[in-house]
Amino acid sequence: MAEMRQPIECGVPDAKPYMHPTMLKNYGKWVYHSHPKPGVLYHRAESGDEIWTVKAGTQRQMDGYTIRKLADIADQYAEGFVRFTTRSNIEYMVTDEKKVEPLIKALFDSGFPVGGTANSVSMISHTQGFLHCDIPGTDASGVVKALMDDLYEEFIKCEMPNRVKLSTSCCEINCGGQADIAIIMQHTKPPKINHDLVANVCERPTVVARCPVAAIRPALVNGKPSLEVDEKKCICCGACYPPCPPMQINDPEHSKIAIWVGGKNSNARSRPTFHKLVASGLPNNAPRWPEVGEVVKKILNVYKADARPWERMTDWIERIGWPRFFEKTGLPFTKYHIDDWKGHRRTLNASAHIRF
Amino acid sequence: MAEMRQPIECGVPDAKPYMHPTMLKNYGKWVYHSHPKPGVLYHRAESGDEIWTVKAGTQRQMDGYTIRKLADIADQYAEGFVRFTTRSNIEYMVTDEKKVEPLIKALFDSGFPVGGTANSVSMISHTQGFLHCDIPGTDASGVVKALMDDLYEEFIKCEMPNRVKLSTSCCEINCGGQADIAIIMQHTKPPKINHDLVANVCERPTVVARCPVAAIRPALVNGKPSLEVDEKKCICCGACYPPCPPMQINDPEHSKIAIWVGGKNSNARSRPTFHKLVASGLPNNAPRWPEVGEVVKKILNVYKADARPWERMTDWIERIGWPRFFEKTGLPFTKYHIDDWKGHRRTLNASAHIRF
Amino acid sequence: MAKKMHDTPMLDQLESGPWPSFVTGLKRMAKNNDMAVDLLGQLEASYRDLKGYWKGGTVGVFGYGGGVIPRFTELKKDDKPVFPDAAEFHTLRIQPPPGMHYSSKLLRDMSTLWEKHGSGLIAFHGQSGDIMFQGCTTANVQPAFDELNEMGFDMGGAGPALRTSMSCVGAARCEMSCFDEARALRTVINNNLDDMHRPALPYKFKFKFSGCPNDCVNSIQRSDMATIGTWRDNIQVNEKLAKEYFATHGMDKLMTDVVGLCPTKALSVKKISEASKAEGISSVAVNDTHALQIENHNCVRCMHCLNVMPGALLPGKDRGVSILIGGKSVLKIGATMGTMVIPFMKLESDEDYEKLNELARNVIDFFAENALEHERTGEMIDRIGLVNFLDGVGIEVDPNMILEPRSNPYARMDGWDEEVEKWNERQAG
């Protein structure tokens, strides 16, 4: 083999060469913004410079045609620069207000919905799923596509009480993060162990250490070193699966989908919160997961109708109370909603505050 | 020995024979109350019947003279009936408004301060201490007396933002309960074990089981079964002392007094809360514990000046924030204020909310 | 004339100051009571040495296993008590009438009795609600109890037993009261006296009864089972009193002290013309133009607005109680509060009280069978999880039991469909 090339350890590149010149010029000197219409932002700098941003949805997982199309639109309508948001939306910046409408048209015409700003439902936090991950219980791109089809109108309009941030995660690890509504794989049966493989593939102490409830112990099975799961203890979290693929946690029937609501990352008004379980047991129904869409839309509709302006999902529920949330959404309340994990005491109602 | 008398297992007696007739007549039919002046309550029943209650402080631990004096006042000025509150205040009920002032005078003249109603500082929850308990680190009656002398004006006036409830507890077990301000013994050194006695007096497994941090293990000392404390683990809580008196936790120098604030039992506005540590390391300075009085008065003064009407201690601190509480009271903030007990994560500031 | 007083320079300092002095009281007793003389002696020694000098032991009355707190002196010289007349100083815990009502005669009778058999020192009351007759020799415990018992009083709780209970003044003198606290207390306690008088539970068990969520007996934090009055329908209003409040306090106070402090923003002030008449809304005019309006579905029954505007706002008519389980002090896992397990049950008819009694019995039984030694109910629930407790005593889940649903996926949910089925059936039924 030829001598290998040493990497240039250059780290994070400077953004300046790729930044819209008006942003660069006014870096750190912005003083005002507004939302002229759905999908459009207006920012003004101390200098008086103005910039309009047009934001559009993408599929994140992009083929060359898509990427070039986006680049072409940038050159034709938007001064040659773009940026991506953390939610895989693309943003085009223009300094001339007159370019805004043609740009919007070009995007829609090319199949990129303009929206996702302000009090809309933005693009869903996207993970890997069947397309690339080694441990998924479901897909990501497909779930996102199916849901965004359902929520299209809410993306291109700004009719929600406040921003709505969704996430999906293809296993309980939850790479998608905490969200107003999170859709997450939830396993319901302990892993099935392929004992023939454990000895070859898995470092047993590592696997044992990963289990949050100490349900795994080393064992000899058919004379070979393997592992054993105390099925009474096991909470089916799947944490043993990444370090030990023979502990197959995914199951086409028993890996279900759960819906969580009220996660919030911003510090606006209330402190950040984790999302909470509201529904589970939904089937992993590829390719369009209609049962999931139903529940998500039900929750969004009630939120839209009932929350006050600027209330995020969690703020709204905090105000009306969980009993009312379950009543209004018609979602059943079960024993699984009652926490029993470490520290669960703080989630119990230790007061006479009740709602009727 | 003669044959023993069998107890009549009569249980809780009926209150009717001992209840003021107007209360009995209007039982469950009251519709209104007000606070005509400090120490006086006015209640009106559906029937139109009225009752004035005059409330006075006592020392709880009563000698016969005191009891008879209180009974005499009842006969002379108050229709022969009294009741005690949970805080050992005595209440006289009269149906004739004209009797109120003479009754007040009689009480004051006999040394019983009239007050403790509405937004005053009520009598302190009283425990046993040196007078009767078998595990106290300090006294109760004396601490209460010294503090109530200090707070006398606040008892007979109603100048606080809301009711103020204090408690003192002569060991960390805290029989006095959660309070706006709680004064509690805090040990700072592990128990000194009298090994000669352990074998005779203590059931060792019981003692071992009591320790919240598993710091005790059975051990042989000088050939005799005894116990051993891992002093690195020990949090000096004293829980081992009641089941095993040879584990002497009380120490004249190292048993200190700690002050806790913001406990609340009512559900008014906020949910009930536990009190929180604000000061510790105060000397167990009998017979009048001046250092404790200082801190308590400092806190009360700031609360009085700064809280809004109807804010209990915890409501007020919740509004101004703990940083400001420490700033305004001048109490030092130390690493001991930061919780490290089970579930402590929920007490940490997991947000960007800060105050300057 | 009793024996000579000991020097008590430290205690003497507690005779000054305006608050009633227990030292002065003890000294008065000591004039003709040797036990009091020696008690003062030992107490002074405690103050000087900063050390308690009592130890426990076993003392009781015939037929009962508990209720007496035995105290023997540990302050000895050459194995002999330094203060021999206070060498035994036991306490009898006696249950008072609920609400702690007394006639002057009863007070005098008790005092006289205790001067005869004991030291004369009585605490009204202990933190659990007992009358504590303090200072009795071992020999005198039985006669003292016999006499009290003949007067109609019974022993309270101590040790791993059902404990003496407390209820607030409630129905006797308080317009907030939502049930007959005294009746509930007597029903529950008097039906379970065996567990009080013959201690055989894993650990202590306390009931407390508050007529409303102001919780004047601290039941949530200080009892294993708290029964707290509440209501299901709309807050009742009284226009005359509302107008009186407004006339003396004005709009600013109404907004700041009442509306502004409602924890759920269920209150608002509306122009009378715009006041809602919808179901679930209480409205009361405060003057000719404005009304205070309550969104009862969002009211959490915290009591605040009723407290600030007494009489003008009153609990609804459909009254009952909430039940919370598991309050206790700090041992082992840190202080715990009771958890809401029954948001609402009626408490009016004989059957209602019988149901409360049955529930209480179920809870004690579950505790007796499932708690570890020296484990309180709250600790047990913390260990086994609320759901297992509910299952055990036969209570259905309700969202009012929690502040929020779980935020972790750490649960095995294979029974989801069944649980949904149960919920739907109950909602339909």
Added chain:
Amino acid sequence: MAKKMHDTPMLDQLESGPWPSFVTGLKRMAKNNDMAVDLLGQLEASYRDLKGYWKGGTVGVFGYGGGVIPRFTELKKDDKPVFPDAAEFHTLRIQPPPGMHYSSKLLRDMSTLWEKHGSGLIAFHGQSGDIMFQGCTTANVQPAFDELNEMGFDMGGAGPALRTSMSCVGAARCEMSCFDEARALRTVINNNLDDMHRPALPYKFKFKFSGCPNDCVNSIQRSDMATIGTWRDNIQVNEKLAKEYFATHGMDKLMTDVVGLCPTKALSVKKISEASKAEGISSVAVNDTHALQIENHNCVRCMHCLNVMPGALLPGKDRGVSILIGGKSVLKIGATMGTMVIPFMKLESDEDYEKLNELARNVIDFFAENALEHERTGEMIDRIGLVNFLDGVGIEVDPNMILEPRSNPYARMDGWDEEVEKWNERQAG
């Protein structure tokens, strides 16, 4: 022209509907890309079987220990891949410019490069912020990286390593920005590349940077060390914009949407004549008679009022950052959020940035030395207690770190006097 397409009846259903379809994209790729053809085949199998068919392995580039996510197919028949052209489908994680800015040329260059060496499928971006160049054979990993590296781009993080970081758009286009997010990100990451490229930490470590507490990159919940912009002095006001807001929204909206939603009631509307001019108060006229007033000492910098009245209210001038440590996802102890450990530090001068850099290094070092294997920073703090962490990295305690002081006495406080001393010295100094 690539090989024949497989039947994909399930995936085909994802081509309808208005949202951009990744399936349509993959099919476009498949026209002249065998890897894409087979990827579609395997993906369809996953949809059908509800089963992932990838497994990991070890693939990397010369000189680095991480950054490539290897994927080998597990879908085999007779030990041979059913979809051989997608049997290897590795991902290169490449760090983007902070703020994710791109010129159209850069996008095209990247696309061309990846069509040459890989499948052509690029994700903008992964949840940690990487550009994910997905679908590469083992053989092509090195040449693909070399070319990207020559373009000025470097590998991101994977495995037990420092991970790729994210900062919000911030100073580039946002008036809320309180520091130079991109500079902070590049300072911290580029000074610690060794920990990114040669994974040797106990587990992953993530930094995230948000210009203000709106936290548009979810730093509190999704990074081990969050750097969030904030300010110490008074909120700045702009009367013209405040009046504009009021003119379009009116008093009701001002009261309900702004004043009513401030979490600490730090806002009020006052008559201008009565507006306070005290220290710590910001006041801005909203019309000729009324002013919005902010009690800055009680403002918790939540951003809400600034969000609702953009430009009319702006962060103060004395800007800097808060630092929170320990956010992570759900594994082992449940999700944790970062905990406030530095309420405020300036971030303006070169020295300030150097200080941030040092702090970051200290935190990584402490993590490296004290965390157990596969233990995140937040778990470690949960295990050892916040105070031990602070001690370890040399941060002084501050009441802003907690929501409330301890409510249990379970601590050994013999060092009380010393700690008080420390505090007093710091307050004086």
